[in-house]
Amino acid sequence: xxxxxxxxxxxxxxxxxxxxxxxxxxxxxxxxxxxxxxxxxxxxxxxxxxxxxxxxxxxxxxxxxxxxxxxxxxxxxxxxxxxxxxxxxxxxxxxxxxxxxxxxxxxxxxxxxxxxxxxxxxxxxxxxxxxxxxxxxxxxxxxxxxxxxxxxxxxxxxxxxxxxxxxxxxxxxxxxxxxxxxxxxxxxxxxxxxxxxxxxxxxxxxxxxxxxxxxxxxxxxxxxxxxxxxxxxxxxxxxxxxxxxxxxxxxxxxxxxxxxx
Amino acid sequence: xxxxxxxxxxxxxxxxxxxxxxxxxxxxxxxxxxxxxxxxxxxxxxxxxxxxxxxxxxxxxxxxxxxxxxxxxxxxxxxxxxxxxxxxxxxxxxxxxxxxxxxxxxxxxxxxxxxxxxxxxxxxxxxxxxxxxxxxxxxxxxxxxxxxxxxxxxxxxxxxxxxxxxxxxxxxxxxxxxxxxxxxxxxxxxxxxxxxxxxxxxxxxxxxxxxxxxxxxxxxxxxxxxxxxxxxxxxxxxxxxx
Numbered sequence: 396x397x398x399x400x401x402x403x404x405x406x407x408x409x410x411x412x413x414x415x416x417x418x419x420x421x422x423x424x425x426x427x428x429x430x431x432x433x434x435x436x437x438x439x440x441x442x443x444x445x446x447x448x449x450x451x452x453x454x455x456x457x458x459x460x461x462x463x464x465x466x467x468x469x470x471x472x473x474x475x476x477x478x479x480x481x482x483x484x485x486x487x488x489x490x491x492x493x494x495x496x497x498x499x500x501x502x503x504x505x506x507x508x509x510x511x512x513x514x515x516x517x518x519x520x521x522x523x524x525x526x527x528x529x530x531x532x533x534x535x536x537x538x539x540x541x542x543x544x545x546x547x548x549x550x551x552x553x554x555x556x557x558x559x560x561x562x563x564x565x566x567x568x569x570x571x572x573x574x575x576x577x578x579x580x581x582x583x584x585x586x587x588x589x590x591x592x593x594x595x596x597x598x599x600x601x602x603x604x605x606x607x608x609x610x611x612x613x614x615x616x617x618x619x620x621x622x623x624x625x626x627x628x629x630x631x632x633x634x635x636x637x638x639x640x641x642x643x644x645x646x647x648x649x650x651x652x653x654x655x656x
Numbered sequence: 657x658x659x660x661x662x663x664x665x666x667x668x669x670x671x672x673x674x675x676x677x678x679x680x681x682x683x684x685x686x687x688x689x690x691x692x693x694x695x696x697x698x699x700x701x702x703x704x705x706x707x708x709x710x711x712x713x714x715x716x717x718x719x720x721x722x723x724x725x726x727x728x729x730x731x732x733x734x735x736x737x738x739x740x741x742x743x744x745x746x747x748x749x750x751x752x753x754x755x756x757x758x759x760x761x762x763x764x765x766x767x768x769x770x771x772x773x774x775x776x777x778x779x780x781x782x783x784x785x786x787x788x789x790x791x792x793x794x795x796x797x798x799x800x801x802x803x804x805x806x807x808x809x810x811x812x813x814x815x816x817x818x819x820x821x822x823x824x825x826x827x828x829x830x831x832x833x834x835x836x837x838x839x840x841x842x843x844x845x846x847x848x849x850x851x852x853x854x855x856x857x858x859x860x861x862x863x864x865x866x867x868x869x870x871x872x873x874x875x876x877x878x879x880x881x882x883x884x885x886x887x888x889x890x891x892x893x894x895x896x897x898x
Contacts, residue, residue, distance in 0.1 A: 405751070418750065471754035497751035504744050567753070569763070570741035572667070602668050611744035612667035612737045614765065615831035616758035629834065630841050637837015639668045 400426040400487060403495045404439065406451050412507050418497065428488040432475060433458060433465060435487055436498075452511035460484040460624065463559030466566070467512045468499040473563035473622040481561065481624040501566035504609045505573070516562050518608035519576055523560075525604035526597035527580040529589050548586045555583035557625035567622030570611030575619035577605045578635035579627045585638065595646055598638040667737070674733045675835035677726040678828045684723055685825065686854070689861040692801075696868070699798035699877035703886075706797045710885035731773065738766055761827035768824040775817035782810070795881045795889060802876045805869035814866045822859035826851045 402423040409416025423439050430438070433455050440450035456464040460481040467482055469475035475485045490496065500508050505518040544552075556579075564575035581598050584590030590597070613632055620629040663669030694701045709716055755763070783800055786792025791803055805811045829851035833839040839847065868874050882889035 407750070468749065468751070468753065471749065471752050472756065499749060499751050502745055502747055502749050502753075504746050567756070569753075569755075569758070571744035572741070574667075602666055606666050609744055610667075611741035612671060613834075614737075614741070614762065615827070615834050616755075616762045618755065618757050621757035628841070630839055630844055633834040633837050633839035635837070636668050636672065636835055637839075639666070640663070640672050640837060643663050643666075643669060 398428045398488075398492070400428055400490060400492045400494070402426055402435075402490065402493070405495065405497045406439075406511070407499045408451070408511055409500075409508050410510065412509060416508065416511075418499075426487055428486070428490075430487045431458065431483055432469070432485040432487065433483045452509075452513050454513050455483060458483040461559060463561035466501065466561040466563055468497075468501065468566060470497050471499075473501070473567040474561075474624050478621075479624055479626050481559075484624075501562050503562075503565050503571035505571070506562060506565065514562070516560070518610070519560050519562060519573065521608060522573065522577055522601055522604045523580055526593070526600035527584065529584055529593060531589070542588050544587060552583045552586040555579040555586065555627065555631055558583070558623075558627055559625060561624060563622045563624060564619035564627075565610065567618040568611065568613075569616055569618060570614055572611040572613050572619075573605055573608070574610075574613040574632045574635070575623065575627055575629065577601055578631040581635050581638070582631045585634075594638070595642045598635060598642055599646070602635070602639050667740070670733045670737055671835040674730055674737075675832050677730040677733070679832060680722065680726040681730065682825060682828065682832075682854075684719075685821070685858055689858050692865060693861055695798065695801060695865055695874060699796065699879050699881075702798040702801075703796065703881045703883070707883045707885045727773070727776070731769070734766065734769055759827075761823045762831075764823065765827055768820045771817065771820045772824055775813075775821070778813070778817075794887045795883065796877070796879075799876050801865070802869050802874055805866040806876075808870060811866035811870050815863050818859055818862040821862070822855040825858060826855040829854050 400423075404421040404423050405418040406421060407416055408419045421439055421443075423435060426435050426438065433453070436451060436453055443450045453467065454464045456462040458465075460483060463481075465482045466474055469482065469485070474480060474482045476489055477485055498512060500506075500512045501514045501516075503514075506514040506516055508514050558576060558579035560576060560580075562573075562576070565571055565573045568574075581601055585594045585597060613636075615629070617629055620627065663672060691705060694705050761768075781787040782789065782804060783797070786794070786800065789800070789804070792800055805814070830847050833847050
């Protein structure tokens with residue numbers, strides 16, 4: 396049995412990056428409570444298009460909680476009220492008939508608004524480009540299980556690798572810091588033997604890029620961990636900090652001099 | 657030099673500096689509290705404690721230099737990070753972001769930090785230098801403290817400041833492990849207990865002192881002391897000629 400919800404939406408509308416935006420009120424009536432949050436927005440958009448209005452722009456792709464494209468502030472909480480749930484996997488049954496819902500884009504200097512609820516998360520891509528990779532020889536695939544990895548490390552690396560890069564950690568952080576994202580992208584490689592050779596450079600490059608993108612610093616509020624739809628632990632930030640400090644104090648040569656070679 | 661610059665110019669490095677200087681100041685607060693508990697041992701114990709601190713002359717000034725450097729580095733780092741963090745979200749959420757996990761201590765770190773800094777200045781003016789204290793006697797720290805705390809307004813300042821200090825120390829003691837990367841997941845649950853326990857002990861000791869004076873459990877002494885380490889002695893009281 397499905398219920399029908401009548402909701403009042405306050406959606407952030409902004410025509411472009413340089414134009415001022417504001418909340419616009421919409422009535423969303425007859426919303427099936429089995430719909431996902433994005434399907435609810437689709438229904439609202441169909442109504443807008445039917446009237447000849449500009450539909451609400453929002454990012455989405457897989458709609459099954461694994462791509463990291465969607466993500467908006469719903470009533471002041473990244474990805475909405477359910478823990479460990481992306482906006483696309485949030486279902487309207489968590490809301491009640493007559494609710495008012497405020498929908499706002501991620502806010503950070505590093506995430507400029509492109510349109511309405513869509514922000515440019517290219518800063519996260521550039522952090523990954525700075526060091527979030529391993530260099531391996533090309534050729535035939537190595538034999539499976541030829542490199543021994545302890546179960547504990549493999550599990551931890553997989554926990555970190557869950558990060559889908561949605562940006563909720565930045566949006567939820569009081570300082571708009573991307574520490575949780577950066578630390579997850581560092582840790583899922585550095586915990587494994589394949590990521591070992593570049594471990595020192597990786598943490599240096601990625602932390603420097605994080606700072607260059609104007610993200611804030613970590614002050615251990617734990618808001619990122621609470622907002623993360625993949626429940627990445629704040630302990631990865633501690634791991635990143637320890638690695639970075641050790642590298643900064645003991646690295647044999649500076650990053651620049653190595654780049655020059 | 658390059659390595660030091662890497663630390664000073666990155667968010668992670670600045671937090672590490674804050675963690676190390678914070679640990680130094682945290683350690684001082686613990687030792688300072690333990691020393692002050694000698695108020696309950698009486699005036700002679702307090703006097704002897706003051707003298708013994710002066711006897712290790714060089715060490716006292718080295719300690720003061722380390723503490724002052726730590727305070728400056730800690731505060732300068734905090735200011736740099738707060739400015740950076742404010743700039744990281746130039747456009748605020750119009751529908752306020754709702755906190756899900758943070759606590760009062762973490763949210764108020766800059767505020768409690770400023771209060772503690774002002775309190776340190778007041779504390780040094782009041783008890784170390786005796787500025788504006790008519791009866792201030794460098795030879796008799798016991799009476800200086802007891803006379804000060806007999807005024808409920810002064811005692812109130814100390815009690816409130818120490819409660820806010822404990823709030824600051826709680827989050828500092830908790831965040832310290834993560835900032836330096838010393839957080840082992842196995843002991844992650846113990847960080848909060850460690851921070852609560854240590855901050856609680858310090859506050860209990862520091863608040864108990866003014867309270868014990870306010871309720872009259874500690875009374876001023878009639879004893880007089882004279883040790884050259886504490887500066888010139890007051891002229892001996894002249895017996896009135898009968």
